[in-house]
Amino acid sequence: MAPRSLFASLLGALLLAAPGDAAVGTKVSSASKAGVPLFESETVQLTDKSLSTLNSKQAALFGFGKNGSRQSIPHKGECKLLPGDKSWPSGDVWGQFDDVLGDALIKTVPLAAACYPSWPEYDSDKCENVTADWTVSYMHAADPASIMWPLFEGRSCLPTGSNVSSSCTIGGYSSYAVNVSNVAQVQLAVNFARNENLRLVVKNTGHDFNGKSTGAGGLGVWTHNLKDIEYIANYNGSNYQGPAVKMGAGVQAFEIYAKAEELGFTAVGGEGKTVGVAGGYVLGGGHSPMSSVYGLAADQVLALEVVLANGRFVTVTEETDPDLFWAIRGGGGGTFGVVTSVISRVHPKVGVTVSTFSFATSSNVSANTFWAGVRSYFERFPAHADAGTYAYFWVLSTGTNSFEFLMNPFFAVNHTLDEFNTLVKPWFDDLKALGIPFTPNSTYYDSFYQGWDAGFPLETIGSVAMMTGSRLFPRENWEDTTKFNATVAAIRSTVSAGYPLLAFNMKAELPAGYPDDSSNPAFRDTLMHAITSVSWDANATNSQINATMNKLTYDVLGKWRATCPDSGAYMSESDISEPNFQQAFYGTNYDRLYKLKQRYDPAFLFYAPTGVGSEHWEVKSLDGLPDQNGRLCRL
CATH class of the missing domain: 3.30.465.10 (Uridine Diphospho-n-acetylenolpyruvylglucosamine Reductase; domain 3)
Structure with missing residues (x-):
């Protein structure tokens, strides 16, 4: 990361042979209370014995939390440090940190820096590759700081062809990341961030829709390479x-x-x-x-x-x-x-039938007929989910009174082709009676993996001109005729207004005999996880973007909430500005989760947008949008 300091020589007795291992670490037994041996990476740990070799200043940087230190609750207005602050760790301190990590510290260079001559990493060929792969999730997952939805980082360094930004800064990306290869490195990062008042973020792939794996000035713990x-x-x-x-x-x-x-x-x-x-x-x-x-x-x-x-x-x-x-x-x-x-x-091992098909309005299929076909499908949600199936589908507006339905795919777990056809026959018979043409492409696979690999497309990510929101629609909306009619009407209204529906027909009940957990209780009653989105022009102003975001939050999703006000949404695929996120994402579990947060993390070291306890913090976003490009401060 930086020129090696003499600090490493003080730790020679504890140096480990494997490259990338933490230099301050002790090899411990692989025994675990889980009853399964620790991975090799988990046997290299930071212990009190490891720290005893350090002097008092070094111990202050990397020592474990104690009562009365930074474990105390931050005062109102107290903020996490940013580069340039007087108390921001010096270059020598970062060098010492890299030494004890075993050269695992990475200073963030945004992926698209290759597109900007002002960066030493400028490389026109690499820029072309980054631009071409910008919407491909593999590239962002394999970078220590990049996330799938750079809108919530702050759009600070985009490929130059995006016509959004004319400059490249680190912005809301973490300033540094630790490329974790063992537990000691995680412990060192957690201790260093806590003791130095740094924002701490944790990233594996960066898939979360709301940027939970990033934050301006942050120290990232990058767990992506723990692949055992x-x-x-x-x-x-x-x-x-x-x-x-x-x-x-x-x-x-x-x-x-x-x-x-x-x-x-x-x-x-x-x-x-x-x-x-x-x-x-x-x-x-x-x-x-x-x-x-x-x-x-x-x-x-x-x-x-x-x-x-x-x-x-x-x-x-x-x-x-x-x-x-x-x-x-x-x-x-x-x-x-x-x-x-x-x-x-x-x-x-289980077999699966995978089916894809579509239908649409046409000169022979009116809008009302199309929606009758969609309604017929919705009516079968309880039967399909109770049969153990999972469907991923879209309903789109393609013009005035023009619509398309895409099944991509219907994933019928533990169903042969004949069993699948029997299951969907009532719906398919309705489509035929309505005169809606469709041609199912259905294939049986001997294993889940084969069906999954063939059936589900690689997701497209990386947009900075759209945002999403979601709702978990409960079974009671199917059991009550008035609520069912309101649900179908709300979905039709949403799509007719030009907002797409991407949804999953599924259930997620806690199986009998499984221990309870803190997952959103709304999941236990759901029959449809529905997602929609809004978009804006690439040259939209921040105030215009904010207005569009608010329209999604309160107008578009407001109609969905009205059909099931006591339900919620899936936190990882949601609207970051969801009103009363505590109820929407955690339901009746929130109070208990909050008390446990105070017990295990009293200083709220772990912050994530819409996470438990996040209501006590705000990000002073530089652009006024709900992103992570700004100082994190205690409210």
């Missing part, structure tokens, strides 16, 4: 005995699904190919193509290895700490600690 996967044929816990898998925090959907295909099991993970299954996804609940059968990803978790806000590394299970075990499974990523691995139950 271990299959456990017979996990033996107090409340579960059976197959399980231990995943490092950096494991993504395409990786765990490929391993499951290899070893003959099925995992509950995201539909998106690059989603970090063992990161913020599972900590925020995590809906899945398997959710109608097995519930949320958080429900599968049996144990977690975690670095807490005080820097201590702990094993969290239902036996070791039932409160934290409840809270961290569903209470939101970047809230209670940094997870280095999770152990989750897995399930038998």
Whole structure:
């Protein structure tokens, strides 16, 4: 990161042989209270013995949290440091930090810096590659600071062809990131951020819609390269005995699904190919193509290895700490600690039928007929979800009284082709009776992985000219005729006004015998997770963007909320300005989560927008938008 200081020579006795390992770290036993050995990366830990070799100034930088230090609650108006502040760590201090990390500190260079001659990294060929891949999630996931939705970073360094920014700054990206390869590095980062009053952010892939993995002046803990996967044929816990898998925090959907295909099991993970299954996804609940059968990803978790806000590394299970075990499974990523691995139950190999098709208005299909076909589909949501299926579909306006429906795909878990056709026959018969032409393309696959890989498209990300919002529509909206009519009317009104509907027909009930967790209670009753979006011109002013955002929050989503005011929304795919986010994202769990936040992180070291306790903080955004490009201050 920077020229090596003489500080490293003081630590020679504790240097570890592997490149990238923390220089201050102790190799410990691999035994874990989870009953499954620690990964090799988890056996390198920061201990009191490690710190005893440091002098008092060094210990002040990297020591564990204690009562009366920075663990005390910040005063009103107290802010996290930014580069240029008098108390911002000096270059020598950052050099010392890099030394103890073992050269794992990365100073942030935005991906698009290659497009700007003012940056030393300017490279026209690389700029072309970055521009071409800007909407591809793999590129952003593999960068220590970049996130999938740069709108919420602050649009501070975009490819020059975007016509949005004429300059490149670090903006709302973290100033530095630690490329984590072992637990000691996580502990050092957590302690350093706490002791030096730095904003701390945690990033695996940066998939969250609202920029939870970034923040101006932040120190990032980048867990993306913790890729270990271990299959456990017979996990033996107090409340579960059976197959399980231990995943490092950096494991993504395409990786765990490929391993499951290899070893003959099925995992509950995201539909998106690059989603970090063992990161913020599972900590925020995590809906899945398997959710109608097995519930949320958080429900599968049996144990977690975690670095807490005080820097201590702990094993969290239902036996070791039932409160934290409840809270961290569903209470939101970047809230209670940094997870280095999770152990989750897995399930038998299962076949799936995948079907794609579309229908639209035409000279022979009126708008009313089209919506009758959509209504017929909606009527079957309870039956389809109760059959264990998961559907990903769009309804779009293509002009005045012109619409299109896209099924992309219908994912019928544990259904043969004949069983799938029997399930959807009532709906398909209605479409035929209405005179709506459609041609299903349906294929049976022997395994989840094959069907998932073929059925779900790679998500398109990177937009700075749109934002999304969502709602979880509950089963009661299908059981009550008046509420069902209001739901269909609200969806039609939304789409007719030019706002797209991207939705999932699914359920996510907590399976019988599974321990309760803090996932949004609204998920337990849902039959549709619905998302919509608004967009604006590339040259729109910040005030125009704010007005458009407010229209989504209060007008567009307001109609959806009115049909189910007591429900909520999925925090990871939501409107960052959701009114009363505590109720919308956490429901009746919020009060308990808040009390546990005060116990495990009394100084609120872990901040994430819309996270538990975030109402006590504000980001003084430079552009006036709800992004992370500004100083984080205590309200």
